[in-house]
Amino acid sequence: MSGQIGERTARTGPHPVEDDATPRPHPSLDPTDATATADAPGTAGVPADEQPTAAVPAVPAQARPTERIPPVRETAGTTAGSPLTERYVLRQRIGSDPAAGAEFWRAEDTVLRRPVGVTLLRRLPADDRSDDPEGTARAGEMIVRALRSGCFEHSGSARLLDVLAPGTHGLPADVLGAAVAEWVPGRSLAETVAEGPVRAQRAAKAVETLSAAATEAHQQGLVLGCDHPQRVRITPDGRAMLAFLLPRPSVSAADDVRGLGGILYCLLTRRWPLSVSDAARAGLVAADRTPAGRLRPASQLRPGVPLELDTLCSGALGQGDGVSRVHTAAAMHRMLADVVAEDADQAFFPPVHDGAPAEPDDVWQDSDRLPDTRNDPRRRRNLRIGLGVLAVGVLIVLGYVAVQLGMLFGGGGTPPVVVPPAASAPVQQQVPAPAAPAASSGTGTAVPDVSATVFDPVGDADNAGTVGNAVDGDPSTVWTTSRYFQPFPALKPGIGVLASFDAAEPLTGLTIDSPTAGAVVEVRSAPSAEPTLAETTLLDTVTLSSGRTTVGLDPGRPTQHVLLWITNLGPDNQTRIDDIGFRRTAP
Known part of the structure; x- marks a missing residue:
């Protein structure tokens, strides 16, 4: 390759700051470079x-x-x-x-x-x-x-x-x-169909956008490579988008058409009809086939799938015969657009039940399958109680209004004082419960030989190689969490440090040295060195201040494992811990 490649593409030096508003330059390529054009679509017929x-x-x-x-x-x-x-x-x-x-x-x-x-x-x-x-x-x-x-x-x-x-x-x-x-926000194909198949019209609308992208790409001599389930994600507004680029060199426009059919088939049936290994890798179920090796139509796996979508899936996947075969992304886009437009024209009529439950934002809900509660005795009793409470409230309001009107138009005089019946009952003196004994302030001797691991049930254990710095007694060596894009619990419920001792210790308290003011830490006891969060017991919750934070513990509850569970990272969505010290009762 000769010439200068754009700053947004291949580089050898430091990366420049990129601005979304700056158009991307088309790279300048050497006319003698044919590696990518030999198999690229759109070169057929060129001299x-x-x-x-x-x-x-x-x-x-x-x-x-x-x-x-x-x-x-x-x-x-x-x-x-x-x-x-x-x-x-x-x-x-x-x-x-x-x-x-x-x-x-x-x-x-x-x-x-x-x-x-x-x-x-x-x-x-x-x-x-x-x-x-x-x-x-x-x-x-x-x-x-x-x-x-x-x-x-x-x-x-x-x-x-x-x-x-x-x-x-x-x-x-x-x-x-x-x-x-x-980055394409949303969910993968496997996450989208995990709870059940997608409504037929929503599936058609999702694939329509991706088929339009494939059509325009093919017109420019490009391919998308959407025949792999993990390259596609479903956005929060229901659009299927190609999220990961760089398709394999052998991919063609025909593979894109098969991929579009596979995505539509997967949304309708929860099964991936193309590569079995790709399906297993993506967490999907491979599609069933007949003894002759042909795919089973979507309508066989899910009765109620519209005929036009069933035919479109088979034609795009190469299962159709003659005129039912779909050869281009443009043809698939036109047919999907017709299905979506027809659904919009019939929005005032309830849709045909296709085997999938209605979405919360659908205009037509499946009310015909809801239980009939009109003659439910419990519902009728609750309704009578509610009406009675409402009637009493109305009477109280009317009485108050009448008293105020009498004072306004009746001249002097003091309105009668109405004592409610409950006031005539003898008042029982409330005896305060004895206060719980205060936790120890953390006096005692230091606990030696403390080991630590990163407790991260749903992540990849932030900086696991340096977590020992948090319990080595040296504040100059530190452990930090990763810096997150969003505060907890957007990506995960929290992250923690699990400290373990040689044996169960009667702890009187602990200290946390950290410059991260505002971080919230739950102190929990754990039954083992590899517990789940549900198995731990909450002992106290503290908000860290800049410097040393002291937590008192009850020495009457010895424990061998203590979890410091961080539920709020503090400023910049990151928490730093310089040192954690534990104290026990003197032997």
Whole structure:
């Protein structure tokens, strides 16, 4: 590749700050580079002298003579928390596509402080029998195709923000390249159908947007690669979007059409009709097939599916015959648009029951399946009680109004005082309950040999390698949580430090040294070294101040494991703990 690649694409130097309002430049490619165009759609029919003639993998742009390029930093492995160049940090692995040698991650753009979706191209294990033992040529071809799609934008596809070519400064050693796209909020296909199939009309409306994106991409000679279930996410407003880019080099427009049919089939039946291994990897059930190897129609698995959607699924998946086959994304988009438009025209009529429950925001609810409560004795009794209370309230209000009117128009005189019957009963003196004994203030001797682990039931254990710094008695060594995008409990209910002793100790108290003022910590006792949160017992709740916070405990309840469960991270959605000290009764 020759020429200068745009700043938003492949780079070797530090990453510039990216502005969403700045249009993405179309990368300048060498006419002799044919790696990505040989298989790219839209080259058929182009004269031979206008097509690329050489195949070279994508390489980083050359630095300007005045630039000083620091040495490439090798990173061993890509896990949650690993940096990807000097700008991105990997946060959560979403899935993978082994056929493309790709992994899908939710990452953080540390410059613009926003989540992004990253598709990593892994280095393959060495294979002497392959022409491309480590996948370098494959990665170069995929990167070049990604660069050519830099100007493609559609509401059905995540917008490409950055392309990291092989050899980019700061890439981990096992990564050949990556594509960075805007993060698509919502749920995966597996999460969407976990509670049951989607209403037929909602499924058609969801896939319509993605089919429109595929249509426009095919018209520009591009492909989406939506035939993999983990590349697609369903947004909160019900649209199916391509969330992770960099499809495998062999993907074609016909594969996109099959992928659209597979997504519609999955939303209707909760089964993935294409690759069985992809279905297992995505947490979906593989579609059933007949003894002859054909897919079972969606209407057989879910009676009530409209005929037009059933036929559309079979045609897009290649199960139809003759004119029922769907060959292009444009044809599928037109048919889905007709289904959605027909549903909008019939909004005043109750829809045909298709086997799925109504959504809370649907105009027509399944009231015909609700139990008839008109002759329910309990409901009638509650109604009589409610009417009686209402009548008493009305009488009290009318009496008060009458007294006020009498005072206003009747001249002097004192209105009679009405004593309620309850006032004539003898008043019983309330004897206060004895106060509970105050917890110990934390006096005693220090507890030696304290070990600690990160307690994170739903995450990846923030900074687990440094959690021992919190109990080593040295405030200069610290442990911190990760910095979260949103406060708890948006992503998880909390995170904690589980401290363990050699034996059960009669603790009199503990101290927490932390500069994070405002963090809320629950002190809990745990029955084992690997408990669930439900198995722990709450002892006290404290809000940390900047410096040392003291917590008193009851020495009459010895415990061997103490959990400090952080439910509020404090400022910047991050908590730092310098040291935790435990004290017990003197032996």
